[in-house]
């Protein structure tokens with residue numbers, strides 16, 4: 510019975526609902542969008558074995574692939590990130606991590622002696638790439654809000670002027686949702702004497718790559734600027750029942766990576782061998798169903814809901830921070846791991862964060878807030894312990910601990 514339920518839950522309206530509702534109500538810590546409806550229309554696709562191994566743009570001799578869908582999805586992102594159809598190259602990855610691995614690899618192939626510069630708030634996959642490729646790495650400090658520390662970047666660039674720079678730019682850091690200022694980074698490179706052929710920029714836009722382009726006044730992600738590659742996760746903001754992602758770069762860069770593989774009768778410049786052929790169809794389906802309008806609505810709603818949550822926390826005297834154009838609310842770490850577990854919060858040092866995704870409604874936020882206030886009353890009732898000070902983590906102006914709240 511149990512097995513049966515697990516196997517068939519997506520096809521049963523009632524249990525789908527229960528599964529969804531629970532996930533929707535209790536996952537605040539990770540950027541998962543569970544609002545997708547692929548199963549209703551696309552479940553029959555599971556009868557096919559679909560493998561997109563090799564280059565998306567070259568024909569395989571093997572028939573069971575979905576490369577037409579893959580290219581359609583890539584074209585969609587090429588338009589979004591402003592690069593001509595005949596000037597880009599990309600592929601659908603297994604997730605944001607593979608995109609980072611690929612982007613940094615292109616950087617290394619173009620600049621074999623290059624140094625990776627990444628802020629310490631970068632995703633762990635960036636540091637993984639540096640280790641895997643045995644590349645020199647300069648870890649850059651961050652500002653309190655999670656953005657790269659531009660002064661530190663400048664001084665480290667100046668120290669290493671004899672070697673090219675491969676920079677990982679965060680379009681939304683994982684924990685604080687901070688967006689590095691690409692224009693400022695390009696300016697710094699120029700001022701430090703790095704010409705166009707002495708640097709490579711990879712943009713890690715795992716979560717925000719489908720938010721930022723739809724927000725007024727936010728700087729768009731565009732290949733019109735001097736960036737080498739952009740990658741996102743497909744299963745995060747857009748929502749997909751399986752991990753996947755998009756990696757895009759300039760076509761002119763890819764020849765250094767591409768090798769002809771006789772066995773699959775295709776060229777290969779990807780990281781994986783066999784690649785998921787179902788993911789491109791699911792992504793294509795979501796993009797068609799939502800369109801830019803739907804994504805824009807989602808982005809706007811999430812940002813408003815995040816502001817709402819941060820506002821409620823601040824009003825209640827709880828330390829919290831929310832970056833501009835961000836859907837990630839950083840706040841004091843709850844003093845109870847059952848509570849953390851219950852809301853699936855992700856924590857680091859004295860901070861927790863809530864990622865306000867499309868499935869997180871005002872009702873969920875209110876329930877979370879009520880629960881937090883109720884439990885918090887118990888944690889700090891006796892007065893022997895007090896809420897943590899977050900001044901070092903999110904700056905004193907966002908900290909409402911007993912020392913700092915007086916200052917506001």
Ligand SMILES: *Cc1c(COP(=O)(O)O)cnc(C)c1O
Pocket residue numbers: 603604605606607609632634679681682683713714715716742743752753754
């Ligand atoms: C989630 C995330 C990644 C990794 O994406 P996966 O799809 O989990 O591999 C990379 N960078 C950032 C900023 C992320 O938030």
